[in-house]
Amino acid sequence: xxxxxxxxxxxxxxxxxxxxxxxxxxxxxxxxxxxxxxxxxxxxxxxxxxxxxxxxxxxxxxxxxxxxxxxxxxxxxxxxxxxxxxxxxxxxxxxxxxxxxxxxxxxxxxxxxxxxxxxxxxxxxxxxxxxxxxxxxxxxxxxxxxxxxxxxxxxxxxxxxxxxxxxxxxxxxxxxxxxxxxxxxxxxxxxxxxxxxxxxxxxxxxxxxxxxxxxxxxxxxxxxxxxxxxxxxxxxxxxxxxxxxxxxxxxxxxxxxxxxxxxxxxxxxxxxxxxxxxxxxxxxxxxxxxxxxxxxxxxxxxxxxxxxxxx
Amino acid sequence: xxxxxxxxxxxxxxxxxxxxxxxxxxxxxxxxxxxxxxxxxxxxxxxxxxxxxxxxxxxxxxxxxxxxxxxxxxxxxxxxxxxxxxxxxxxxxxxxxxxxxxxxxxxxxxxxxxxxxxxxxxxxxxxxxxxxxxxxxxxxxxxxxxxxxxxxxxxxxxxxxxxxxxxxxxxxxxxxxxxxxxxxxxxxxxxxxxxxxxxxxxxxxxxxxxxxxxxxxxxxxxxxxxxxxxxxxxxxxxxxxxxxxxxxxxxxxxxxxxxxxxxxxxxxxxxxxxxxxxxxxxxxxxxxxxxxxxxxxxxxxxxxxxxxxxx
Numbered sequence: 001x002x003x004x005x006x007x008x009x010x011x012x013x014x015x016x017x018x019x020x021x022x023x024x025x026x027x028x029x030x031x032x033x034x035x036x037x038x039x040x041x042x043x044x045x046x047x048x049x050x051x052x053x054x055x056x057x058x059x060x061x062x063x064x065x066x067x068x069x070x071x072x073x074x075x076x077x078x079x080x081x082x083x084x085x086x087x088x089x090x091x092x093x094x095x096x097x098x099x100x101x102x103x104x105x106x107x108x109x110x111x112x113x114x115x116x117x118x119x120x121x122x123x124x125x126x127x128x129x130x131x132x133x134x135x136x137x138x139x140x141x142x143x144x145x146x147x148x149x150x151x152x153x154x155x156x157x158x159x160x161x162x163x164x165x166x167x168x169x170x171x172x173x174x175x176x177x178x179x180x181x182x183x184x185x186x187x188x189x190x191x192x193x194x195x196x197x198x199x200x201x202x203x204x205x206x207x208x209x210x211x212x213x214x215x216x217x218x219x220x221x222x223x224x225x226x227x228x229x230x231x232x233x234x235x236x237x238x239x240x241x242x243x244x245x246x247x248x249x250x251x252x253x254x255x256x257x258x259x260x261x262x263x264x265x266x267x268x269x270x271x272x273x274x275x276x277x278x279x280x281x282x283x284x285x286x287x288x289x290x291x292x293x294x295x296x297x298x299x300x301x302x303x304x305x306x307x308x309x310x311x
Numbered sequence: 312x313x314x315x316x317x318x319x320x321x322x323x324x325x326x327x328x329x330x331x332x333x334x335x336x337x338x339x340x341x342x343x344x345x346x347x348x349x350x351x352x353x354x355x356x357x358x359x360x361x362x363x364x365x366x367x368x369x370x371x372x373x374x375x376x377x378x379x380x381x382x383x384x385x386x387x388x389x390x391x392x393x394x395x396x397x398x399x400x401x402x403x404x405x406x407x408x409x410x411x412x413x414x415x416x417x418x419x420x421x422x423x424x425x426x427x428x429x430x431x432x433x434x435x436x437x438x439x440x441x442x443x444x445x446x447x448x449x450x451x452x453x454x455x456x457x458x459x460x461x462x463x464x465x466x467x468x469x470x471x472x473x474x475x476x477x478x479x480x481x482x483x484x485x486x487x488x489x490x491x492x493x494x495x496x497x498x499x500x501x502x503x504x505x506x507x508x509x510x511x512x513x514x515x516x517x518x519x520x521x522x523x524x525x526x527x528x529x530x531x532x533x534x535x536x537x538x539x540x541x542x543x544x545x546x547x548x549x550x551x552x553x554x555x556x557x558x559x560x561x562x563x564x565x566x567x568x569x570x571x572x573x574x575x576x577x578x579x580x581x582x583x584x585x586x587x588x589x590x591x592x593x594x595x596x597x598x599x600x601x602x603x604x605x606x607x608x609x610x611x612x613x614x615x616x617x618x619x620x621x622x
Contacts, residue, residue: 124478161493161545162500167435170490171482178533179481182472189473213543213614221544222489226537232524233532234472237576265548303524 050296054144054199055080059134059188061121061181062151064089066253067205069098070284071148074292076102081111084137088130088151092118113137121151121184122176131187138192145192146295148203149181149227154255155219158262164218177223182230194240201295204231206245206305215265228305235303242302246291249308252281282308361607365455365510366391370445370499372432372492373462375400377564378516380409381595382459385603387413392422395448399441400462403429424448432462432495433487442498449503456503457606459514460492460538465566466530469573475529488534493541505551512553512606515542517616519558526576539616546614553613557602560619563592593619 056079062068064087072087085102089095095116102114117133119126155173164170185202192200209217210224228245235243250256250272260276263269275281290311294300367390373379375398383398396413400406406427413425428444430437466484475481496513503511520528521535539556546554561567561583571587574580586592601622605611 127478160548161541162497162549165494165497165501167438167486167490167494170493171486174485174489174537175478175482178485178537179478182481182529182533183476183478186473186476190476210540213540213547215544215547218493218541218544218548222493222537222541225540226485226489226533229521229524229536230472230529230533233526233529236524236526237471237529238473 050298051078052080053078053146053295054083055142056083056144056146057086057134057138057142057192058083058146058148059086059088059130060148060150061088061130061184063087063116064091064094064098066255067248067251067284067288068148068150069094070288071150071291072098072102074285074288075146076105076107076112076114078292078296079107079112082139082141083111084113084115084142086115086117086130086134086137088117088119088121088126090118090120092116121180122172124183127180127184127187130184131191134188135191143197144199144201145188146201146203147185147188148205149185149231150203150205151180152177152205152223154258155217155223156262157216157220157258158264160216160264161218170219173219174223174226177219178226178230181227185231185234189238189241199242200240201242201244202231202234203291203295204228204243204245206231206247208247208307210245210247211305215268216263217268232303239302242298242300244294244300245303245305246294247305247307248284248287248291249282250275250280251284251287252276253284256281361609362389363391364389364457364606365394366452367394367455367457368397368445368449368453368503369394369457369459370397370399370441371459371461372399372441372495374398374427375402375405375409377566378559378562378595378599379459379461380405381599382461382602383409383413385596385599386457387416387418387423387425389603389607390418390423393450393452394422395424395426395453397426397428397441397445397448399428399430399432399437401429401431403427432491433483435494438491438495438498441495442502445499446502454508454510456499456509456511457514458496458499458512459516460496460542461514461516462491463488463516463534465569466528466534467573468527468531468569469575471527471575472529481530484530485534485537488530489537489541492538496542496545500549500552510553511551512555513542513545514602514606515539515554515556517542517556517558519618521556521558522616526579527574528579543614550613553609553611555605555611556614556616557605558616558618559595559598559602560593561586561591562595562598563587564595567592 058075060068060072063072072085087095099114099116102108115133115137117130119129153176206228207224209221210228213221231243231245259272287308290308293311300306369386371379371383374383383396398406410425410427413419426444426448428441430440464487517539518535520532521539524532542554542556570583598619601619604622611617
């Protein structure tokens with residue numbers, strides 16, 4: 001099973017083909033945003049919107065690769081000293097190299113603590129391990145809890161709905177992609193209940209697939225639709241929380257390689273190839289910069305689906 | 312676990328309170344539609360839109376009670392002799408009494424065959440049992456395959472998202488409500504592939520909860536959103552199929568008793584009580600008449616979400 005993130009495309013490629021030529025200055029704009037908000041973990045100044053995320057405890061799942069890894073890096077540059085990152089993934093090597101990188105970075109030298117938790121989020125034990133590490137790392141000085149539900153898998157895109165006759169396969173997909181993020185979120189909220197002085201932000205890495213059906217992508221679409229609805233219910237139930245369903249756009253990651261090479265439906269697959277050929281994929285950094293902008297400005301509607309192209 | 316159907320309310324009760332006073336003539340109108348289309352299984356005349364569903368093989372899950380039971384009755388009155396109903400549910404007694412009722416009805420006496428399959432749709436064996444019975448009942452004379460994915464459970468509505476820390480509980484809910492209908496549909500499509508002269512219609516009993524979040528209803532909302540997306544992908548993939556996501560409205564069934572008495576959120580619970588007190592719940596018969604109208608007219612967009620109040 002591959003850990004992925006993001007979404008297949010910008011716009012309904014299933015019905016309208018590949019997206020319109022994108023924003024040549026996308027990366028450029030993202031870089032501007034990044035440099036305007038990044039402050040090396042040492043920043044204490046404030047501006048119209050906050051220049052930092054506070055003294056955070058930030059839990060990121062699927063942190064070893066792709067978008068999750070980028071989120072870890074970007075967050076580390078936007079937090080006050082005394083913050084903690086809890087990075088979870090199944091791949092220990094990739095996770096430890098990230099931990100070393102961040103510990104040795106300017107933020108790390110300034111007092112950012114980085115915990116890596118090798119854990120399978122498809123298992124209760126994995127969830128408990130992440131929660132235990134987070135509890136141990138928490139201190140009274142933390143003023144912002146951030147949970148980034150990023151871990152997800154693509155599912156088999158080489159087949160159509162009518163081939164999914166094995167309940168165990170579908171069950172397993174939904175367990176990792178839906179149940180796991182619900183239970184992790186619930187456990188984290190129980191461990192870190194509402195209290196004065198503690199902001200709590202829950203990010204769900206969602207996708208256009210949560211809103212629109214794509215041929216050959218039934219598991220991914222179904223899982224993303226389920227997961228986004230779950231976080232919308234959470235936003236309704238807990239008005240003190242900030243809940244963000246962030247759709248990072250078509251990212252230049254391993255997922256897009258899968259999309260380009262393995263998608264069964266010819267039209268959909270070709271739209272991925274075209275996006276790649278025409279340089280329309282976003283870097284994780286460009287998309288993550290938009291996510292950071294949303295978190296810093298903090299004026300999105302809780303529970304809303306926000307697409308990278310709308311930021 | 313309770314087998315239920317339908318949806319909590321008309322309109323976003325979570326944000327706008329109980330729905331506007333409904334359509335006093337709802338039942339009346341439904342009765343008119345029913346009597347205009349019903350033809351006792353013997354009808355062969357045709358009109359502007361078809362007066363019957365054809366010589367059908369119709370598989371209905373969750374057929375023993377509530378909406379599923381009503382669908383079985385209504386379909387039996389709209390099919391040509393030589394049709395077969397395959398009724399699946401876990402409750403053998405309720406199922407057999409329905410089988411007896413339909414076999415003794417005018418349609419039954421005219422040659423409608425009714426098979427009851429006692430099966431747990433949460434298990435692969437249950438799905439296989441239904442498929443086997445359907446294959447055995449099929450004949451070359453059948454010109455319309457109809458699968459009604461109706462079986463569903465409400466989930467525990469007495470709790471909020473932050474209490475769902477047990478993955479096994481969430482997994483089990485998603486298995487029954489999402490994986491099961493995906494795998495049954497896939498198996499049925501494999502057993503009855505596209506061929507000239509055979510129409511194939513797949514109905515998913517969906518809900519307003521597939522589109523809107525309701526406090527305390529996280530499992531139901533998540534499951535319905537997932538399931539509806541799955542059938543939207545199916546509709547994209549198989550243009551020869553007719554796929555209908557039908558939202559039957561707030562039905563006067565056991566589910567509404569649960570909704571009124573067990574929903575944790577006070578505002579949501581009160582909106583259910585108000586709907587009941589003000590006579591705004593629909594009978595299964597009134598809602599099912601709208602479903603039959605849709606199936607007979609057969610001009611909905613495949614994959615679309617269609618609400619009872621929009622018919």
